[in-house]
Amino acid sequence: MGIQTNNSIVKWIEYRLPVFSTLNHSLIDYPTPRNLNYWYNFGSLAGVCLVVQIITGIVLAMHYTPHASMAFDSTEHIMRDVNYGWLLRYIHANGASMFFLVVYIHIFRGLYYGSYKMPRELLWWLGIVILLLMMATAFMGYVLPWGQMSFWGATVITNLFSAIPLVGTPIVEWLWGGFAVGNATLSRFYSLHYLLPFVIVGLVMLHLLALHQHKSNNPLGIDIKGPQDTIPFHPYYTAKDLFGLGVFAIVFAGFVFFAPNYLGHPDNYIEANPLVTPAHIVPEWYLLPFYAILRSIPDKFLGVVAMFASIFVLFLLPWLDTSRVRSATFRPIYKQVFWLLLICCVALGWVGANPPEGIYLVVGRIATTFYFLFFLVLMPLIGWFERPRPLPESIGASVAKTGGGAPADAHAKPEGRV
Amino acid sequence: MAQGKHGQPQGASRRDFLYIAAGGLGAVGAGAFAWPFIHQMNPSKDVLALSSIEVDISKITEGQTITVSWRGKPVFIRHRTKAEIDAARAVQLGELPDPQPDDARVRAKDRPQWLILVGVCTHLGCVPLNNQGEYGGWFCPCHGSHYDTSGRIRKGPAPANLEVPSYEFLGDNAVRIG
């Protein structure tokens, strides 16, 4: 995997620091399954989102003032006086939404094609940790403009920890640095909001390291058997990823320039007021499903437990899924339930945006039940009872038959590489 | 592994064109995207709005110097006495490290009594003290630069005269600096 070059500077550096061969190894010659579809674009898109968030965040930090009495006005200073400040802030605010959208699609893709299964368990776990950190980062970032929703969102979410028996209140006061959300809370959230993205970068590196160990999964869910199954990352997937990036940029720009506040909440343009609570406190859309699970459970402590469990259950996926076949393409029953799960997550999002009463509460409870039922009961059971359709011989053979079609004599035997 | 580095000549030229077009457009896009990130560090609109100030000079008596803040820096406005003006005019240019006649230090020729200077020592940026030093002008306490009643460097490490900001008189009672 060394690189061929006549450039003496490149050679000089390469001899001492193998950056070129490393880049070559992971971005140029890197062997990639030849049958990846467009759903596999969302991994690199997530990486782009992270970079965009970091660079816009760094420049916003040059103008923002993390103080309870100045945060709101400094945000408006950015919007009105700083050169292109409105653009940078709208990219950052909508970028968070775009990042979650991309990552959710990325996760559901992994769920559909069984990308969490042996030997990619750690890859999957790292992804979940990244998701958790993203949520924490996004939540703290939302507090910074110090609007009404910032303040009361922070109050409600930090109060979740008061559900912990005995030590709840001391923990919450420790989080706040006071007896309510205030200046101390704002300052520490700012500090952590700046820090966590770099932790995410580190985890993304590990995520990639784990990915490159066993290479990408693919829509067939079968292993790479030889060079005929792969193509080099460059130019094939660089070209495909760049095209996907172009499409994504158009959607992103549509929000930034023409509907910059569509995904936000009007109350966050009212400065925080500790004495007046907004009529409805709702988190940003990407946290709504979890918020709905929280509110579906009538008990405070159990509600918090359920909400955290809804994410932590994902860690157990490699064992909860007992199927020997990775890709849902060959799993007729799992495939159906997978779509049910997606619908249930969307329903939870819808419930989370509405007050916890009447039909919303009913739907929320049904969807919450199904969510856990899916992972804890259906997944193990279906894995045992389902008869998967036969798998194709190899990726290369399948591509030759124009994608996805399964040869008749294949076995359902996707397990690990030799 | 995919082969086909060499297609038909025609295909190859079309492909090259596509690559160049994509690369060119990409470079233009990246450049345009970078500009807001650079320009955001330039002075913002509220800062620019304060880049000129109007000062009431009607209450500055002869011989008095006031200090006002302009663009975050001190500006000295000195109502010079006849003696100070004469002293400044009498200096031979040859004696000056940074030769400039007193005329060139005063923007309104009909108002030689008004000397307006940016109060930042041209050596390393300290603020000189008013009415001190060997030449009756200013003295910088940091490294001992002496300025005369025209704000010209006379002695010490500073390389140049005190800077004259752009200003304009608005009648007899006010001046706009910047």
Next chain:
Amino acid sequence: MRPIAALALCLALAGGPALAAGDTTPPKSVDWPHGGPFGTFDRAALQRGFLVYKQVCAACHGLRQVAYRNLNEIGFNEAQVKVLAAEVEVQDGPNDQGEMFNRPGRPSDRFRSPFANPQAARAANNGALPPDLSLITKARAGGGGYIYSLLTGYRNPPAEVKLAEGMSYNPYFAGRQIAMAPPLNEGAVEFADGTKAGVEQMAWDVTTFLAWAAEPEMEARKRMGVKVILFLLVLTGVLYAVKRKVWAEVH
């Protein structure tokens, strides 16, 4: 694949902010000239709206995020802005004696708020706090439509409604009882351009002005947006062609 539709649905549902408490008439949907992807502010309406704000709203409502210099952007020239700014007394200081003093406003000053602090505002308004209007069209569900509806929505209360002391009936306001008395009266201002100052007209103009005050960057944003999207469409088209070309050898 199906997830696209599902996710679009999720976004659409999540994006629509939850409606405020039940007992309220939904705001009128107004077709503003500054709406839509190409809309621009009506300059004449902006200037009339500023007059309405200045002569009617400013008695109780601040506009503290906006500076007098910003009035340049709605068509006042530098000299006019200077005069408008100088009409208000702004506190500055401390002076050489260590005291705060009043001076005429300058273009670089932000709009002076009518009350020194929220407590003073409440004390002067029967306990109600007149909100700062700098961001009002962004800070209310329904945006400008809500403001316009509210300003034109005062009615005599239905028989069964018993108004609290000092309150007015307005079906667009949450709870239908609002502490602000009907602010706009026929002919309350005199427009320089001869437009008749009816309530609807003033409401329209002042809402336009407030929409500008909340989003002064809007026109620049949309203009840039059109350029950026057109550019991205071309770039993405070329990238698609590149992708096809590259993959032609594999398929």
